[in-house]
Amino acid sequence: MSQPKVTNRARIGCLVVIFFVPLAALILRTGYWMIFKAQWLQEKAQDQWTRMSVVEATRGDITDCNGTVLASSSACYSVVLLPRQLDEYQTLENKKATAENRSPVDLEALLVQELSGILDIDAETISTRLVNKNKYEVWLKRQITDEQASAIQALLNPDREPRVYGVKLEEDTRRYYPMGNFLSQVLGFISVDGVGQQGVEARFDKYLAGTDGHTLLTTDVSGREIPTNVDEYVPAQDGSNVELTMDAVIQGIAERAAEQCLNEQNAKKVTCIVMEPSTAKVLAMVNKPDYDNNEPPRSDASLLQELSRNTAISDNYEPGSTFKIITTAAALELGAATENSTYTCTGELLVDGEHIKCWSSRAHGTQNLTEALENSCNPCFMRMALDMGVDQFYEKIYEFGFGNQTGIQLTGEASGLVRAQKYIRNVDLARIGFGQSIAVTPLQLITGVSAVVNGGHLMKPMLVNQITDDEGNVIVRYEPTEVRQVISQETSELMKKMLQSVVDNGSGRNGAVEGYAVGGKTGTAQKYGEDGSIQRDKHISSFIGFAPADDPKIAVLLVVDEPNGTSEYGSVVAAPYVSEIIEDTLVYMNVPKTETDDEPQAEMVQVPQVTGMSSEEAAQELESKGFNVVIEGMRGNVQVQTPAAGESLEKGSTVVIGLEYADDANESNAITLPDLVGKTPVEAYLELQQLGLRVRIQGMGGTITKQEPEAGTQVFYGNTVTLELSQQTDSATATTPAETTAASP
Secondary structure (H helix, E strand, O other), X not given: OOOOOHHHHHHHHHHHHHHHHHHHHHHHHHHHHHHOOHHHHHHHHHHHHEEEEEEOOOOOOEEOOOOOEEEEEEEEEEEEEOHHHHHHHHHHHHHXXXXXXXXXXXXXXXXXXXXXXXHOOOHHHHHHHOOOOOOOOEEEEEEEOHHHHHHHHHHOOOOOOOOOOOEEEEEEEEEEOOOOOOOHHHHOOEOOOOOEOOHHHHHOHXXXXXXXXXXXXXXXXXXXXXXXXXXXXXXOEXXXXXXXXXXXXXXXXXXXXXXXXXHHOOOOEEEEEEEEOOOOEEEEEEEEOOOOOOOOOOOOHHHHHHHHOOHHHHOOEOOHHHHHHHHHHHHHHHOOXXXXXXXXXXXXXXXXXXXXXXXXXXXXXXXXXXXXXXXXXXXXXXXXXXXXXXXXXXHHHHHOOOOOOOOOOOXXXXXXXXXXXXXXXXXXXXXXXXXXXXXXXXXXXXXHHHHHHOOOEEEOOEOEEEEEOOOOOEEEEOOOOEEEEOOOHXXXXXXXXXXXXHHHHOOOHHHOEOOEOOEEEEEEEEEEOOOOOEEEEEEEEXXXXXXXXXXXXXXXXXXXXXXXXXXXXXXXXXXXXXXXHHHHHHHHOOOOOOOOOOOOOOOEEEOOXXXXXXXXXXHHHHHHOOOEXXXXXXXXXXXXXXOOOOOEEEOOOEEEEEEEEOOHHHHOOEEEOOOOOOOOHHHHHHHHHHOOOEEEEEOOOOOEEEEEOOOOOEEXXXXXXXXXXXXXXXXXXXXXXXXXXOOOO
């Protein structure tokens, strides 16, 4: 057999190359896709026949220290447009209309018209969202109202003619603040996507937000979900709950007083902080004006920024005479002054060639240290500062925390302004002594003053007690933390005594509260323009008070920015409102009134139960116990008594009894007592305050379980209503040492 010729072998070789090289390339390419791109191909295929649906986590609640809910989340709906579905149904409608020999319905125009009316959105905006017909879903509006959701649900009714296509309702959650503009700047708000933007909502977002889950659903060729086919379900992990140190009732008391001050003094801003001196727990924090957290003014960025700024921690201001508390405590601790030190005021003091005047147009003459505080005499405190010297006074200023953030559990805290020590002249030091040439935040000042009156312990301010899960298990607990000892117990005791004298005998008289020993200090400071010049007609007025003076349960600071009333002095502008806050708060806290040393101790008698008796029987019973009796009403048995049975009063006090039937002259004054059972303490307190009724609260947590008198009873202005609260169990006992921390998250 003859061998193939060379030319034939060459041809065979060419054929082999032509056939096998592409085959090898195809095999290699197929192997590459099957081995190296398999995961990518699987994901692409899955994207075509499945759709991921997010299962949103429910954001955790924010509560006060007694469990009153201040921020919560509720179910709602959001509106989603379906451009591809709309395009498909429009095609079907066109074919159907042609077959029926009629003009087709413009489904897009119908959808736009209906949604525009329901959602109050411009028609052009909706049309723009529908332009890309390749998209299956496009968000239109988040968190609509229940009424809007019902209206859209009616559009989707299969029996509706003409039928509306291209829209669906998606389950969503809405953040809800039950009390509106209550603790506005402290709570903050969240974005429409559920991300904390300000305040506690932002600072503790990682705890509150939780973790979203998802559902993987099978879809048809057009991308429509087939709900019966669930390929994967990962449940959401709901957010944790944040418990604040605030007490909603005390916050309500402070909010009311600050609002009243803002209006009556025609002020630019009012800031108020109520603190527990022994722990530095913030019991209330108010900034006026404020806003409703449910509807923050998002459309006006500058207004939103102004209203949402927490001035209590973010704004620096000259403290004025309230800083004299720090100067005095520092001078006593350093030995630069004693209780018996004397100072002479000639109306001014010459320092570095500058004449620095006292606030008073008349010289105070020779005074001891207590009298200097009572008179708030500037030259005395200039002398104290100069006697301490720059090094020692500055050391104490920094020890009290000025010039540094306090570390409170909020973002946006300012550090205050303390001029660098190396640039300080004697004239600057003298001005710092009476509260000029230094700037502080309200939080820094009340924290420092709390250290002065709590035995000398500078505490780290607290805003949050603990973070818990839905079952009440503690995730993180925060404990009171001492930063350092700034003055001795002896100095603290002397300061409390002298500051009480300021309220009893000096410039702080308007801060006094009948029945309670109050200590405090007024302050009136100048303001500066953008060019650094003093604005003569603008001031910051303030008062800081604490009570009871010998064992302070609360400290209250009220700062009034640019009052425009009859006076700019803190004694007139701020002190009366602090007095009101102190009185109402101590009564709410069931702090007993004190007796002065120079008065004999009054005999206390328990008020008997006289409801249901005739007026004669009731009067006889009360008078036999040593009470005076005032009868409200004309006839019938006793319907209500004030104070309530069981309260202890001084012998000789007055008890008011209200009869079932009022006379014509007083009938218009009768008040029908509302049903308060089931309400929170702050809701009940504010409601009764508006009616002019006094409140006595028994218990420390939960909601109202009983009221005396009962709902529907006719009572009169000034009567006392007793409210009993359900007791809260301490969920903190469930924590373990590993879960407890004193550090901020």
